[in-house]
Amino acid sequence: MAKPLVQMALDSLDFDQTVALATTVAPHVDILEIGTPCIKYNGIKLLETLRAKFPNNKILVDLKTMDAGFYEAEPFYKAGADIVTVLGTADIGTIKGVIDVANKYGKKAQIDLINVADKAARTREVAKLGAHIIGVHTGLDQQAAGQTPFADLGLVSGLNLGVDISVAGGVKATTAKQVVDAGATIVVAGAAIYGAADPAAAAAEISAAAKGSQSSGGLFGWLKNLFS
Numbered sequence: 001m002a003k004p005l006v007q008m009a010l011d012s013l014d015f016d017q018t019v020a021l022a023t024t025v026a027p028h029v030d031i032l033e034i035g036t037p038c039i040k041y042n043g044i045k046l047l048e049t050l051r052a053k054f055p056n057n058k059i060l061v062d063l064k065t066m067d068a069g070f071y072e073a074e075p076f077y078k079a080g081a082d083i084v085t086v087l088g089t090a091d092i093g094t095i096k097g098v099i100d101v102a103n104k105y106g107k108k109a110q111i112d113l114i115n116v117a118d119k120a121a122r123t124r125e126v127a128k129l130g131a132h133i134i135g136v137h138t139g140l141d142q143q144a145a146g147q148t149p150f151a152d153l154g155l156v157s158g159l160n161l162g163v164d165i166s167v168a169g170g171v172k173a174t175t176a177k178q179v180v181d182a183g184a185t186i187v188v189a190g191a192a193i194y195g196a197a198d199p200a201a202a203a204a205e206i207s208a209a210a211k212g213s214q215s216s217g218g219l220f221g222w223l224k225n226l227f228s
């Protein structure tokens with residue numbers, strides 16, 4: 001089974017701070033996510049900047065599109081996004097629009113299940129449409145109210161649809177392995193990295209935990225990673 005990918009959510013509003021944090025964290029993660037407040041505040045220029053600076057990372061733009069799927073997502077794929085998100089609560093035509101435009105550019109569409117009432121039904125429906133990634137997501141406001149993504153992850157992964165599953169919502173080093181064991185193929189962390197005293201070390205620790213390596217440092221860790 002392929003190793004899970006690790007994604008870092010860049011949730012600051014500040015352009016320069018976002019680029020600086022991405023520079024620190026990029027070597028330790030697979031995907032850089034431009035979070036929703038960040039992309040709304042800074043616009044496509046930030047995507048263009050990150051695309052040019054980080055050719056080895058995938059970039060997800062968390063548009064959380066709610067209408068006009070094809071039209072809204074297309075410029076971001078054109079500017080180099082690998083993954084764009086659309087809300088699972090949107091009209092099915094909107095979701096289809098983002099999947100279609102992702103396919104047009106050979107990229108991926110992620111359907112975010114945040115606030116979807118019947119998550120099993122919507123997941124089956126969008127998987128049939130060709131959704132590339134299902135986003136199991138407990139938002140920041142929901143986390144503040146004490147919610148976690150674990151029950152939803154069990155539900156979606158239990159459907160066995162063969163679609164990639166991304167999990168976001170307060171994931172940290174101590175829970176990264178748990179979400180992978182529960183079926184996540186993409187592990188997302190925001191606050192656990194940008195809120196850490198040493199974001200690079202936090203990203204490396206989460207990656208090691210998610211990918212099943214105990215140590216990311218030292219000769220033993222290096223050899224283990226080389227042959228795993």
Ligand SMILES: O=C(CO)[C@H](O)[C@H](O)COP(=O)(O)O
Nearest residue numbers: 009168169170171189190191
């Ligand atoms: O998409 C988001 C909020 O809508 C966040 O980027 C996502 O939840 C990851 O951040 P954290 O690990 O802090 O929950």
